[in-house]
Amino acid sequence: MGSGLFTRWTLTASLALALSGCAAAPRLPAPEARLNTAMPAGFTGEVRFAFESAESFRLHSARTLGRIKTAAGNAPINILALSGGGAGGAFGAGALVGWSRSGQRPVFNLVTGVSVGALIAPLAFLGPDWDPVLTKALAGESSEHLLQRHLIGAFFSTSVYRGQPLVDLVDQFVTDELVAAVAREYANGRMLFIETTDLDKGEPVIWNMGEIAAHGGKEARLLFRNVLVASASIPVVFPPVMIEVQEGEQRYEEMHVDGATTVPLFLAPEVAALVTQNAPQLGAVNVYVLVNGQLGRFPSTTKRTTSEILSVAFNTNLTHSIRAALGLAYNFAQRYGMEFQLTEIPNSYAFEGPLDFDPKHMRRLFDFAANCAESGQLWKTLDRTYRDAMTSRAPKPSQIPECPVTATANAAAP
Secondary structure, X not given: OOOHHHHHHHHHHHHHHHOHHHOOOOOOOOOOOOOOOOEEOXXXXXXXXXXXXXXHHHHHHHHHHHHHHHHHXXXXXXXXXXXXXXXXXXXXXXXXXXXXXHOOOOOOOEEEEEOHHHHHHHHHHHXXXXXXXXXXXXXXXXXXXXXXXXXXXXXXXXXXXXXXXXXXHHHHHOOHHXXXXXXXXHHOOOEEEEEEEEOOOOEEEEEEHHHHHHHOXXXXXXXXXXXXXXXXXXXEOEOOEEEEEEEOOXXXXXXXXXXXXXXXXXXXXXXXXXXXXXXXXXXXXXXXXEOOOOOOOOOOOOOOOHXXXXXXXXXXXXXXXXXXXXXXXXXXXXXXXXXXXXXXXXXXXXXXXXXXXXXXHHHHHHHHHHHHHHOOOOOEOHHHHXXXXXXXXXXXXXXXXXXXXXXXXXXXXX
């Protein structure tokens, strides 16, 4: 993940932080109370869920799982969780498209997304008919101009890169047709959750995108789009998204950023470990976790420079955050008796990091994942994934990358 591009970004970000006191854009105040009922104007309390208490989570979890079970009937329940990872989203998009080609991709009863996983999630939720849109959005075609610098203006703004290209990218596929399609599936009992980070509170917020879509009209499309943009807006890299909320007659603004700032992926909120009662019996449940990155880092000599130390520290934190989130997701799945499978960009693949939005590199990663998925070499267990990550070695320049399952088999060979 420590590519030259990422290293240059960390240096620029450090300078921007040093000069951050030079200017501050005006904004409405955030809600002062930690527990409040402020909601986006015109929407009800069902459109999002914030961490309040163990009891509130138990009730929310029971309602959500109960709704899914009722809609699924006696059929198996399929859940897809999509992680953050920036340009690594090309892997997740390719995996889904290749899975469709194999004829084995299930209908998902619940889809969750964080960061770039949030951009993939609505299209994954709507199924293979939306694969052409998913390909256009995340296979590299739309990424070439995503990173547009403010240049010197970065020192007087909230980010190194302009936010409009990301907004334009999301606007391409968050159409009235897509929002209406999400609303129809929500009416059938299927659920789509996206996570952002409320920077004012320092807490994750989970948005019920089906409920937002069901609201209808321009308000629904705008909030739907803004939540996706916010979830993908890496702090300092892209500007935060200000979401206006209302409590009674009082108006506020909340500052939302990349969901991976707090939780890089989720099946349920981090307090899932506290769930001990009021949980419905779900029957057969299949959980698929798609990690848009790598869980292993290769040992290398860290240079004694500010930018290098900051870059390595960031990547280390991200790697361990994803590992921790996987542990929580796995424990949640085990508690409910769910079958758990995951995939990631294998260590044999020379991935250049989350900010490598070069269209050729993203297309290569997309095609690699699509071919692995189509050939049935994508999914593996958590234990095998952790063992592979712990024994990872840097790929040789001439090495042909192996699909996750093939790489696992080779690693297990004597």
